Amino acid sequence: MGGPPGPRAQARVRRARPALRGGRPSDGRRGVTTVHDTRLSGGRVFLHGSGLADVDLLIKDGLVSGIVSRDSDAEAREVVQLDGKLVLPGAIDPHVHLGKDIRVPKDPDDARLETASAAAGGITSMLVYLMSGEPYDTVVPGAQAVMEQDSYVDFGFHIVVGSDAHVHDIPAYIREFGISSFKFFMNFKGDEGKYLGLPGNDDGYMYDVLGTAADNGAMINPHPENIELVWKLKNRPIDESRGPLSAWNQSRPSFVEAEAVQRVAYMAQITGASVYAVHTSSQLALEAMQRQRRSYENLFVETCTQYLTLTTGADCGTYGKVNPPIRERADLESLWIGMADGSVDTVGSDHNARHRVNKEKDIWTASAGFPGTGGVLPLTLSEGLRRGVPLERLVDATSTRSAKLFGMYPQKGTIRVGSDADIAVVDLDSSYVINAATQHSGAEYTPWEGTEVPLSVVHTLVRGQFALRDGQLAQETTGRFLRRERSGAAALAAAEHEGEPS
Numbered sequence: 001m002g003g004p005p006g007p008r009a010q011a012r013v014r015r016a017r018p019a020l021r022g023g024r025p026s027d028g029r030r031g032v033t034t035v036h037d038t039r040l041s042g043g044r045v046f047l048h049g050s051g052l053a054d055v056d057l058l059i060k061d062g063l064v065s066g067i068v069s070r071d072s073d074a075e076a077r078e079v080v081q082l083d084g085k086l087v088l089p090g091a092i093d094p095h096v097h098l099g100k101d102i103r104v105p106k107d108p109d110d111a112r113l114e115t116a117s118a119a120a121g122g123i124t125s126m127l128v129y130l131m132s133g134e135p136y137d138t139v140v141p142g143a144q145a146v147m148e149q150d151s152y153v154d155f156g157f158h159i160v161v162g163s164d165a166h167v168h169d170i171p172a173y174i175r176e177f178g179i180s181s182f183k184f185f186m187n188f189k190g191d192e193g194k195y196l197g198l199p200g201n202d203d204g205y206m207y208d209v210l211g212t213a214a215d216n217g218a219m220i221n222p223h224p225e226n227i228e229l230v231w232k233l234k235n236r237p238i239d240e241s242r243g244p245l246s247a248w249n250q251s252r253p254s255f256v257e258a259e260a261v262q263r264v265a266y267m268a269q270i271t272g273a274s275v276y277a278v279h280t281s282s283q284l285a286l287e288a289m290q291r292q293r294r295s296y297e298n299l300f301v302e303t304c305t306q307y308l309t310l311t312t313g314a315d316c317g318t319y320g321k322v323n324p325p326i327r328e329r330a331d332l333e334s335l336w337i338g339m340a341d342g343s344v345d346t347v348g349s350d351h352n353a354r355h356r357v358n359k360e361k362d363i364w365t366a367s368a369g370f371p372g373t374g375g376v377l378p379l380t381l382s383e384g385l386r387r388g389v390p391l392e393r394l395v396d397a398t399s400t401r402s403a404k405l406f407g408m409y410p411q412k413g414t415i416r417v418g419s420d421a422d423i424a425v426v427d428l429d430s431s432y433v434i435n436a437a438t439q440h441s442g443a444e445y446t447p448w449e450g451t452e453v454p455l456s457v458v459h460t461l462v463r464g465q466f467a468l469r470d471g472q473l474a475q476e477t478t479g480r481f482l483r484r485e486r487s488g489a490a491a492l493a494a495a496e497h498e499g500e501p502s
């Protein structure tokens, strides 16, 4: 005995006695029998409110059509034996960038390779940021068409607003495209946004963006960085002896992030907006959000897998350059405390398929960002279980909470009768080593190269279809566009109305 319990023991949460529903083999009339498409048999199924349950899942027409006892005689055209593996709601990556220019997916590879990475890691839905200086009227349909051709997973979009015209069009984007979450870059002062074709903004612009979102049931996902402090600190001497990631962290210290996040959170309260702090990387930024949350509840926190698993001491070199930077051990530990107590709502990847030729440079000239969607579920789940974070909270952070905050619940983010059959099947008894090949991304590297993960994703089902089966990707892709009419507080209120399965 002694030492922390392994993932397997930790995952053995309360033995559930779930209400078994659906999947009756007969409707009572003679000769009329429902034949389901698929039966996932012998798994331990995560059910909200009751934890892991020894039940079988039935799937028909892409939906969960029954949750039945293992001795039920419900019929299915195919029975898949799971031998005690975990059956979780498919993970949702709320933070992805696609496209060679990081703005918009354009080529078939942008969708196919990067969503393959996601599906191989148990992701069944992703939310992709679209960035353009132009109106989005043609940008959205173009991106949607590219994704629908080649996406393994379901997908929605966030829109980056940078001009007054964009803010004016927020109600139309919600109405026409079902896009209800909007990012803006607090650091785009002066010419800082020029590379994306976006004009400079200020706190008056932020006030307009937040007010418009509040009036329309939308949420704002600000990039929080005080660029004036970054400019000021630029010429400060940096100690490069502690490695490239430490140097990058010194150049953009965490108070730069924390100051910006507390400012936008304060303005959220003034305007009544919902604000979702993307890629929270530091103890200071998390504490700033916690302080603001004491007086105003519609504030939400995302972190990313890299801030939960990497520190400036990691040996991935410039592959690990990202904004905000990889931080110190104390930051990582405080984010895990936030994961456990729920003050961190969600985990995303900030996936960005920058090719390795742009990364194999010194820390000052390498591009920022790296691919990570494939690691969100395996890394968060394995590290979280090792640390004793309850499975319920890990499922919430990697799936349910994103579904609720971004207007996808209960279609997504839960296993219940009538929900999309989006499923990740995880084997706690097998391990794998992360490398560029396991990640499938066009970027051709991963900052987690060589990391051994003590579990593996075996199957990923998107609306009942295997995107990944026995660890192998399907040939066909089936991802569809997700309309999301509301986000933030408005979406949470609607999710509440749906209640939990009885």
Ligand SMILES: [Zn+2]
Binding pocket: 095, 097, 350
């Ligand atoms: Zn991002």
